[in-house]
Amino acid sequence: MIETDMKETYMRIGIIFIIFITLIQCCSSQERCLEEIKNKNTHIIVNKCTNIGTFSIGVFHNNSWIGLSYNYPYPWKGTFLAIRVNDKIYSTSPYIKDSESMDPYVKISPTRINNSAILTSWKLPEEIYVEELIRSIEKGTIIEIRIRNDAVEPRDVSARLTLDVKIHMNDGGILFINSMNRSTEIEMNKSEIDFDYWEIMAGNLSITGYFERIPDRFVVANWRKTAHKSSWEYKIDTNNEISSDCSVILLYGPESIHANEDMNIKFIYKLSTCFDNIRNNGESDVDCGGPCSRKCPIGDTCYSTNDCESGLICENNICVTTDIVRKYRSQITIFATLFLTSFIIMIIWWMRSRINREKAEKLKEKRIEEETEKKEIEKVKPMNEAQTSEFDEGAIRKEIERLDSEWEKLMEEWKEMEANEMEK
Numbered sequence: 001m002i003e004t005d006m007k008e009t010y011m012r013i014g015i016i017f018i019i020f021i022t023l024i025q026c027c028s029s030q031e032r033c034l035e036e037i038k039n040k041n042t043h044i045i046v047n048k049c050t051n052i053g054t055f056s057i058g059v060f061h062n063n064s065w066i067g068l069s070y071n072y073p074y075p076w077k078g079t080f081l082a083i084r085v086n087d088k089i090y091s092t093s094p095y096i097k098d099s100e101s102m103d104p105y106v107k108i109s110p111t112r113i114n115n116s117a118i119l120t121s122w123k124l125p126e127e128i129y130v131e132e133l134i135r136s137i138e139k140g141t142i143i144e145i146r147i148r149n150d151a152v153e154p155r156d157v158s159a160r161l162t163l164d165v166k167i168h169m170n171d172g173g174i175l176f177i178n179s180m181n182r183s184t185e186i187e188m189n190k191s192e193i194d195f196d197y198w199e200i201m202a203g204n205l206s207i208t209g210y211f212e213r214i215p216d217r218f219v220v221a222n223w224r225k226t227a228h229k230s231s232w233e234y235k236i237d238t239n240n241e242i243s244s245d246c247s248v249i250l251l252y253g254p255e256s257i258h259a260n261e262d263m264n265i266k267f268i269y270k271l272s273t274c275f276d277n278i279r280n281n282g283e284s285d286v287d288c289g290g291p292c293s294r295k296c297p298i299g300d301t302c303y304s305t306n307d308c309e310s311g312l313i314c315e316n317n318i319c320v321t322t323d324i325v326r327k328y329r330s331q332i333t334i335f336a337t338l339f340l341t342s343f344i345i346m347i348i349w350w351m352r353s354r355i356n357r358e359k360a361e362k363l364k365e366k367r368i369e370e371e372t373e374k375k376e377i378e379k380v381k382p383m384n385e386a387q388t389s390e391f392d393e394g395a396i397r398k399e400i401e402r403l404d405s406e407w408e409k410l411m412e413e414w415k416e417m418e419a420n421e422m423e424k
Contacts, residue, residue, distance in 0.1 A: 034075065035110035035118055042136040046110040046118045047075035052103050053092040053110065053120045053132050054080045059139045059271045061168075061205070068140065068207055068271060070164040070171065070223075078164035078223060078247070081145065082232070084254070085126045086156050089232060095162075097231050102130075127151035139281075140207075140270020147264075149257040157263055158253030160232065164223050165246040170202030172246040175220050176274075176293040183243045185236040187219045199293045200246060204276045208291055212266035215250040223247035360417050367410055374403060 033049035043058040043065060056072040056079060058065050066072075069079050080093035083102070091099040107129070108121040117135040124130065131146040149155050167173060175182040176199040197210040200220075217233070222240040226247050234249060255263050273281050274292035282290040285300035289307030296319050302308050308319035377400065 035112060037112060037115060037118060037136050039115070039136055041139055042141065043073065044118055044134050044136055044141060045073055045075050046120065046134065047077075048110040048120075050103065051075070051077045051080070051093055051101075052106050053122075054078075055118075055134060057141055057269065061139070061271060066168040066205075066271075067166050068269065070166040072166070076164060078162070080162055081130075081132055082160040082162070083124065083128070083130055083147065084158040084160070084232060085124060085128050088126070090122075090124055093162075095226070095230070096160075123150075126155055128155060128157060137268070137270065140268065143265075143267045143269060145265040146262060147257065148262050149259055152259050154256050154258045156254045157257050158232075158251065158255070159263070159265055160252075161250045161265070161267065162226070163248045163269065165200055165207065165248060167200070167202040167205050167207055170205075171223075172242055172244040173200040173202035173206070174243060175200055175246075176206075178293060178295075182220070183241060184238050185219075185221045185225075185240045185242060186238075187217065187221075187236045190214055190216045193218055195293075197291065197293070199272060199274060200248075201275050206272045206274050208268075208270055208272040208274075209248065210268035210270075212268065213252070213264070215252055217249075217251040219249040219251070221247055221249060356417065356420070360414075363410065363414055363417065367414060370403070370407055370410060374407065377403070 033047060034045055035048050036043065036045040038044075041060040043060075044055065045058075046053065046055045054075045054077050056070070056074060056076050057068045058072045059068060060066075070076050071078075077093040078095060080091060080095065081102075082089060082091035082093070082096050082099060084090075089096060089099040090102045090105070092102050094101070102122050102124070105122040105124050106120070107123045108119060110118050110120045113119050113133075117133055119131065119133050121129065121131045127150040129148040129150050131144075131148075133144040133146070135142040135144065143161065145159055145161065147157055147159060149157070165171075165173065175186065178195050193211075193214050196214070197208055198220075199206045199208050219234055219236060220242055221234060221236055222242055223245045225237070225240055226234050226249065233251065250265075250267060252265055253263070257263050272291055274283065274287050274294060277286060279286045283292055284290050284302045284307040285296045288294045288296040288300060289302055295309040296302055296307050296312075297309055298312055298319050298321060300308075300319050301317055302314035302319045303317065305312070305314045308314055312319045312321060314320075
């Protein structure tokens, strides 16, 4: 009986040991299959064993790491890249119908670049070189796809980037575009896309996607519907909810690429804080304007008219109606006109006063000169009377009368100027 119990105990210990070793090997194997970058606020993980190039993204928020895509902190085959060359589809994930895995065509296995990006590349049979660069930025990533034709003949190439959205614990969310919100599937063609960024909100968090290049087709769909061997161009059903499970699909092309030409795609995917009741991360006011799809109402702070709701404009960093602007502009115009007129009058008065002072100074100097001259004449007058034989008394008398007359005129002008000065 005791021997039987001992055997059972040893068997249990052995099973536990085997399970433990298996778990260690699995974890070790999984770690070997990952390439990652983790800095102070962004974490990127890329698979480098199977479904090579699939990835997940996390950010540091409120003292903890949270995911911006499903399955974080491990790569996920539901977040992937697919390339179509002519009619042939290649994919880093098995989730597209009639696609071939890109794994056999890996040129550069996921590799860290300067601890700020992870690079993966493939060379497809049609001589199409594909490069995926996932770059770390503040609270998010820049996803860059470069496709080059190394063949002699042109190739018709398309690209599809699929993101399985998960914001922290929320697997779905509400889509916001230009203050419009949507909780069911939606698709837009390039001609319908009049925005360069969008948001998906879940709880008090949201993610923002920025188009550096506008896609030819933009789809927000229920991920479970897109996951089960969907076609390249997923057909939406407006009855499908995205609030419970959400994915974003960006489709580019088809584009004819000639020999040695490139097709480049750049997309920014990051955490935003447009629903946390705090003015932050470039918002012009609390949870509106700036990077937020929600526009600011009347009275809120703005940086440009683009921050304000429809029908409002940004005037002196405040969202206002055009009627208010007209009213204030008319008042400002009147005030400015009055101020400018008063200023001009003051300048004219100052200039005239200065001119009059200069004239008065000149007249004063002239009067002094005349008085000096008169005194000189008075000094020589007796001499002139004694020398009547040498001088013409009549001429001298006339000259004296002329000088007296000019003196009287000067005195009258001086008195008139002094009177004008006193009046002013």
